[in-house]
Amino acid sequence: MSYAGIVVNNEALSMDRIFTYGIPQNLTVSVGQRVKVSFGQGNKRIDGFVMRVTDEAPEGVSRLKEIQSVYPETYFDEEQVAFIEVLREKYLASYLDVIKLLIPRGILSGMKYKTSEKLYFVKEAEGRYDKDQYRSILSYVKANQGKLIKADLSKAGFSVSSVNTLLKHGFLSVMSENEYRYNIEEYEEYKARNLNEEQLHAVEKIKSAPGTYLLHGITGSGKTEVFLELIRQNIEKGYDSIVLLPEISLTPQMIERFKGRFGKDITIFHSRLSDGERYDEWHRVKSGKVKIAIGARSALFLPFQNLRLVVIDEEHESTYKSEMNPKYNAREVAELMMEKQDGQLVLASATPSVESFHRAEKKEIELITLQNRATRSVLPSMEIVDMRDELMSGNRSIFSRTLLEKMKERLERKEQIILFLNRRGFSTFVSCRSCGYVFKCENCDISMTHHRDNSLMCHQCGARKYLPKTCPACQSKYIKQFGTGTEKVEESVRKFFPDARVMRMDRDTTRQKNSYELMYNDFKNNECDILIGTQMISKGLDFKDVTLVGVLAADLSLNMPDYRASEKTFQLITQVAGRAGRGDKPGEVIIQSYSPDNFAITSAQSHDYKGFYRREVEMRQALNNPPFSRLFYLVFTSEKEDLLIKNIQSIGGVLRKHLTKYDNMILLGPSPCIISKIKNNYRWQVLIKGEIHDEAALEIRNLIQQEMKPVYKDIKVSMDLNPNSMM
DNA sequence: AGCACGCCGACT
């Protein structure tokens, strides 16, 4: 008898292991297949996935059960089992979590192909069927062999019962065909452009050897053309390619470009697809019909057979890190995949992450630079406006006088304006309106958060102090809590320029399926003068008439309680500035700030990535932040606040003791999370910082699971290595 | 997670 090692579809923590089932004589079972088994005392019928098949009987198993049935499809092969194991350990996830990445969503709920019954002509009318109505149907079907279904004939005015008669007597036949639900919209051909010398050099370099490359190209330097050429060459060799983009960059414009170049042998894979569409795209890849995938992070797991190229555009974007289990980072996973395949991973950005650039400096990955704009347009001129001066001169509005003046000018000249305000979800900080002083934690270099009892608290280490009545730096009384959103901007713009056509683009206004495209087209067709938006407008948009970009509050991202606040600010300003002056007319950017001397802002102003990077990396090193350390972020949640606090304190003690066995690993907290309660669940956090290698993280995970066993029903734990955000 | 087993108190 053969045996199968099976991961069962049960989310429970203690079920995360491999169970052995017997394979009955009448079934053929192989690795990667989905099977039905009975499980537990109740013999509940559940699905499982085959991880291995052996002839050796399992040891120490008293009651061996047999597999009941097998599904036809195979979701992974033996090689990928090792990959599943690696991801499971690296991201502290379960088998099931990882397997779910590899199978299209909707599979577990039994998704099926959508089939359609296509009609075929068989023979000419004869005998008592030789009548006009039959002959016309037959000739119509003959002319459209295999293209029509009954509904089409009905629409064309034929009688469906006559069609049925012809089918019944063998004049017509039907064949059911799988119908793919992918997007078959029309697209214009996007011709290959001649690459300039820099671009050619980049292509040559990348294709010369397998490995990871960091493609650092200023905005407008034509990185996309480099990808397109690499993909073309890859296809020529019969290999597959994946291009990952942040969700917000999957603009119609970008999709047009890829489809226009490579036709329909491409899949666009993102979160807006329905389960059915996702299922179909997955099968198109699986069956080898598709050689290229463009998509968000999850596209990385499409079942390509010969994947040799992965491009991660805007590699600095945080969306490549999953917030859900497994909390994987697409950059790391892609690298693992390409190492195994001897393929190439291209990380591309105008503003590379500090982490990636640091790796390039250490020669772990190869740096390739594109220094010139591909088109003849020049980089926009950048001006910083000190908002403290505005306040002193009695201007309390969101707009500086300079910006207002420039806006007026553009409106008169019928040029377009983009106003950017990075009001992302949660953010509160306290700052002095007169001198720009921001209350920060002395230990952590992050902004302190204002609490209702009028205290300031550091949510990283738990330090607390009272909010003084006057600014510690300049004694002014103008201490204010900040918070302005795009809606308020829209209102102000309408007040200042009642005749201007204004559009606001953020998560609230683009919720509906086509709203993004509609707004995009309106703006493109000059049916709008001023576009106000969040991150969403910071990248990918290419409008030739935009000559002014206003960054309303550069400080918003700068004062986030996050060690990457400066990095994010530099990236955002640079990206959004890149929207200006893409056509013939030169662009101008106004950056409004209360801390105009901050190096993140001044470096962005002078288009100086290297300068920014140098300063930032020094600070990271001084504070032992990544990339010089790793962070391990643990969040404990419970509805029972007192139970949570009691347990978190003891966990804190146990952890602190455990960490003494490592050098250079410190524990911050326990402290309440920045968002201290979500949906009636109280949240406390612990942050471990230091040289946390994967094994140490696993050990810590196991220790915590052990410690939390008695209260596992009441307290949930989330663990994230190298988290994106710590809220 | 879900189910069975088993130990204990309350009640016919």
Place this chain on the structure above:
DNA sequence: GTCGGCGTGCTC
């Protein structure tokens, strides 16, 4: 005696 309430432990 016996019904059921929940704590404990196992699931190939």
